[in-house]
Amino acid sequence: ALLAQAGLEVTVVARGARLECIRAEGVALNDRGTLHQARVTAVEALTEPMDAVFVTVKSQDLGAALAANAAGIGPDTWVIPMVNGLPFWFFDQPAPFTDHTGDLARLNRERVLGAVLLMTVQTSADGVAVSSNTPTLSLGRAAGQGGDLGPLVQALNAAGVRTDVTDTIRTKVLVKLLANVATNPLSALVGCSLAEIGRNEALRTIAFGIADGFRAWAKAMGYDLPPNAWLGDLLLDAGEFETSMLQDARAGRTLELDAICRAPMAMAAQAGLPMTGLKALLAELEKAPALPLRDPSAALKNLTSHLTHTALERI
Ligand SMILES: NC(=O)C1=CN([C@@H]2O[C@H](COP(=O)(O)OP(=O)(O)OC[C@H]3O[C@@H](n4cnc5c(N)ncnc54)[C@H](OP(=O)(O)O)[C@@H]3O)[C@@H](O)[C@H]2O)C=CC1
Ligand SMILES: CC(C)(CO)C(=O)C(=O)O
Structure with missing residues (x-):
């Protein structure tokens, strides 16, 4: 909601009733009483490469969600799993229980950004994300030094997601x-x-x-x-x-x-x-x-x- 409100082109992938709801009403964040609402493109799966893909499913669903949206990931797309838990990219090989489908081991780690999101949020019955703190995001490269992170980080900060880039993401x-x-x-x-x-x-x-x-x-x-x-x-x-x-x-x-x-x-x-x-x-x-x-x-x-x-x- 913050990114779309700031004028960025946002596509949200969802399914079932959630997809219908987002198509009809857009997305909404209630940040301690301030409501941020925005219209976004809502789809069942990505069909063309994006600049950045934030994957916000539960960690055990990451592989399946990425496989279903493989068309959205080109050679220059940043892939940002926004999940709790031990990340699949933490060690040279995915640790046990971190890559259920085997899809994550195949990702180009040079385009994967580790993310630590500090946010306490619950979805209300009418689909609004209700947050009790300012979202604070740390991003760090899973591997390598390639690509310029500047535009992504500037866009996030300008939209109100307090974001830093860290060398100590692990x-x-x-x-x-x-x-x-x-x-x-x-x-x-x-x-x-x-x-x-x-x-x-x-x-x-x-x-x-x-x-x-x-x-x-x-x-x-x-x-x-x-x-x-x-x-x-x-x-x-x-x-x-x-x-x-x-x-x-x-x-x-x-x-x-x-x-x-x-x-x-x-x-x-x-x-x-x-x-x-x-x-x-x-x-x-x-x-x-x-x-x-x-x-x-x-x-x-x-x-x-x-x-x-x-x-x-x-x-
Ligand atoms: N909630 C919080 O305060 C915090 C959560 N986190 C972490 O963030 C991550 C996400 O958590 P949270 O937002 O609470 O999770 P939710 O379960 O609320 O949301 C996940 C959403 O992903 C959807 N989904 C799953 N697979 C697919 C798919 N293949 N295609 C489309 N949609 C899909 C689910 O849809 P459906 O409803 O249809 O299953 C669901 O709506 C977790 O790792 C969590 O631990 C981190 C910090 C705080
Ligand atoms: C808020 C916090 C840190 C609690 O452990 C969290 O990440 C969660 O609820 O999953």
């Missing part, structure tokens, strides 16, 4: 993933907001324990991630926001567990640093009859005792 991805891994699956299990995790001692202890396991793996790869005090502040600052994974759980949609949890867990296990707290949380999610749990007390007791035992074993 660090930024891991910092964001630290927050996601510590909060998204726990919120989907328990049905709590970010601030509730920050306020509730049992939830905070579990989140911090999972963050510790993730941080240890990152450290072994040479990345220093911020401490739990940073995470605690982030939780309280975010307020009563329900994570994207809790939104999915409530809507009965597939959870983004592959990219956010299973991929880093698999890589950490390969490095001899199993993320046991996260593994225990995944086991609780897998055995839950419905999410979020109506009464999470037994699951929380299991997780707390698991983390206490692991801490004791370390001593």
Whole structure:
């Protein structure tokens, strides 16, 4: 909505009822009370190469969405996956659980931009994206130095998307993933907001324990991630926001567990640093009859005792 409002030529790919709605009414963003509405071209799939393709599906749908829109990607198109989780481009080869269809390994990485988007947004019943913060975007090259990023970044900033280009996109991805891994699956299990995790001692202890396991793996790869005090502040600052994974759980949609949890867990296990707290949380999610749990007390007791035992074993 911001890009189209700023006069850029925007084509939105959507399907089903969403496509009809965008065709009829355009796209809309409610940024803390200010409504941005714009008409865009809405299509089922791209038919000609674009300057830049932002792929904003859930991470497990990236390969399928890109394959369906291959005609939109020419040799000079920037491909920008705007998804949470461990990116397929992070290592030389896609990590387990990051390339479901095999399509992502075939992309030209010199035209792929890593993206870290800080935005807390929910779609309202009438299709408006309701955001509770200013969208802040970091972009960084997945590989190589070719092509001029200037025009893209200038266009984003002029439209009101605060965008920077960074040489340390992998660090930024891991910092964001630290927050996601510590909060998204726990919120989907328990049905709590970010601030509730920050306020509730049992939830905070579990989140911090999972963050510790993730941080240890990152450290072994040479990345220093911020401490739990940073995470605690982030939780309280975010307020009563329900994570994207809790939104999915409530809507009965597939959870983004592959990219956010299973991929880093698999890589950490390969490095001899199993993320046991996260593994225990995944086991609780897998055995839950419905999410979020109506009464999470037994699951929380299991997780707390698991983390206490692991801490004791370390001593
Ligand atoms: N929500 C948030 O606050 C944040 C989300 N993120 C991340 O951003 C990414 C996107 O999340 P979010 O916007 O919440 O996701 P949503 O599930 O709200 O939106 C994804 C959309 O993609 C559509 N879609 C999927 N595949 C295709 C396809 N092949 N062709 C056309 N449309 C398709 C879906 O359509 P349909 O409805 O038909 O399935 C759906 O409307 C995720 O990785 C998420 O973790 C990051 C930061 C914050
Ligand atoms: C807001 C935040 C950082 C919570 O982990 C997020 O990215 C999400 O909800 O998916």
